[in-house]
Amino acid sequence: MLKWGGTLLAAAAVVATAGLAHAETRVTYKSAKTSSSYYQMGVQIAEAIKAGTDGDIIVTVEESQGSVQNVMEVRGRGADYVFTTPPALVGLAQAGKGAFEGKTSPKFADIRALFPIPSLTMHFVVSKNSGITDFAGMEGKSILLGKGSFGAREGEKYLKLFGLEGKIDLAEVELSNAVPALKNGQIDGFVTSGSYPAPNVVEAAASTDVTILSLSEEQIAKTKRAKLVIPAGTYAGQDTDVETTSLPVVAYATAAMDEATAYELTKTFWEQKAKMSETAPWWKGVNKALMSNITTKLHPGAVKYYKEAGFELSESQM
Missing domain, CATH: 3.40.190.10 (Periplasmic binding protein-like II)
Structure with a gap:
């Protein structure tokens, strides 16, 4: 009985481990209006991430009314939130200026960049x-x-x-x-x-x-x-x-996102970019030179990838 019970326990452990190995990480990508090219880019990124991670990360694209809204939603979103906006708007949000005057939030300080998208x-x-x-x-x-x-x-x-x-x-x-x-x-x-x-x-x-x-x-x-x-x-x-x-336009997450997810998102984006360029030429315009447009901190998971891949990062980005 003990042997039989031990076998059952071992089998259960294998099943549990297998389940963890294939667990999906779900991410919401807040983009733009469905009629815009940036929404199309979001769909392409979602497909590329799914393919590049063998379905381990599933990205759901949400319509947005604009970049200001995307930043504002940081206040009520969690670790699974990715959004696009010009870097200048992140700076304004963190300084409480422009469209963000009187609407500041401590969560704005936690915004972290992942990768640039077409400008x-x-x-x-x-x-x-x-x-x-x-x-x-x-x-x-x-x-x-x-x-x-x-x-x-x-x-x-x-x-x-x-x-x-x-x-x-x-x-x-x-x-x-x-x-x-x-x-x-x-x-x-x-x-x-x-x-x-x-x-x-x-x-x-x-x-x-x-x-x-x-x-x-x-x-x-x-x-x-x-x-x-x-x-x-x-x-x-x-x-x-x-x-x-x-x-410039950049994809952002927040410090609430775990390092492993941010790393995989960033790594997979750059690895899939060439393939995306085959069907959507605007991805050809994304290169290392656009990294200089990121004027705020990168997510630690993104930093890990960029260091591995030999990107040159500024002190303000790390």
């Missing part, structure tokens, strides 16, 4: 027929800014910064109609933001001859945005690198 990249697209080769050349031309989007607000800001306010014919065309309007000569150019290669810029470059304007180092400095280089060949007819600006 919102400014594109200034003009037709070759317009003769525009730089920002000054847009004076007197018909340019579409769109309304309400980050790209529209940023584009309007740049016109003011570079002395073009009131000197451009702002086209009354919806951004969704930018490509046909450019092709038929209704407008000379349009401004858009999106992770490169941006679908509407790909379409424009494929359907007509376009120039994507570069900003000078002085202009980039004036915008106070992060510099980003769109490599030559990203778009049809683009023979040289384009220097422009971007709004």
